[in-house]
Amino acid sequence: MRAHVNNDGDGIDYSDHFTTTIFFASSMEAFNWAYEIGLRLGFGIKRASNKRVGRNANLRQDYFVCRMGGRGPVNKDADSLMRGNTATAWCKCKFSMKVVELQENKWKLVMRSGFHNHALTLYCDGDRYFAKFDEDELAYIDAQVRAHVRPAIxxxxxxxxxxxxSRPNRRQMYNRSQKVRAEERDGRNPAQQMLALAVQHKYVHYWVIDQETDELTHVFMAHPEAVKMFRS
Known part of the structure; x- marks a missing residue:
């Protein structure tokens, strides 16, 4: 690893970590390779712009940058609906690389700048970027939520x-749980879902809805097995 003097950040050039003789089969394969290395080092990488190159402009160059760099947040006027009490992590970080298409199924990764102008993430647990879920984890979470397992478990x-x-934060788990339950409700609100499940599972049920306000005012439910025990 080469160390150079830099006025901002940690003064370290991270280019060596991404210098490789490997040729990639696609731009996405190169991005995933760089992305995993970035996570291990403590910073995130995102896809930025791309352009066509070559004699007939049939080859492509894609650019990858630090998640705190690249194009910044869109300016909003005072009348916009954006909340005014929010902040952004964007700090014009210049860390960047490009992946060049040499020919079909042959891409080469080239570093442009290996410096960061911000501190790297030392403790990744709870960070939404470093602890985000992959497809296998999402399938596991969805199955657990449908089995009514608590988010902490x-x-x-x-x-x-x-x-x-890195471990996800509690809010990530709750957000995913709410999404799964919303999909299960299929557009029904929680009260409607409760009544629909009572019918589906053949509960003994009775409810009253105010005809003027269309509000649910009274509900009675009993599990079928509980009814059998009561009758015996």
Whole structure:
């Protein structure tokens, strides 16, 4: 690793970590390779712009940058609906690289700048970027949510499956749980879902809806087995 003097950030050139003689089969394959290295070093990488190159402009160059660099947030006027009490992590970081298409199924990664002008992430647990879920984890979470497992238990299960990965924060788990439950409701609100499940699972049920306000005012439900026990 080469160290150079830099006025901002940690003064380290991270180019050596991404210098490789490997040729990639696609731009996405190169991005995934660089992305994983960035996570291990403590910073995120995102896809930025791309352009066509070559004699007939049939080859492509894609650019990858630090998640705190690239094009900044869109300016909003005072009348916009954007909340005014929010902040952004964007700090015009110049760390960047490009992947060049040499020919079909042959891409080469080239560093442009290996410096960051900000501190790297030292503690990744709870960071939404470093602890975001992959497809396998999402499938696991969805199955656990449908089995009514608490988010804290799901989080512990994820950690046991992959101890090396950063733990998600509680809000990530709740957000995913809410999304799964919303999909299960299929457009119904919680009260409607409760009544629909009562019918589906053949509960003894009775409810009253105010005809003027269309509000649910009274509900009675009993599990079929509980009714059998009561009758015996």
């Amino acid at each position: 799901i989080s512990a299960g994820l950690h046991q499956r992959n101890p090396e990965k």
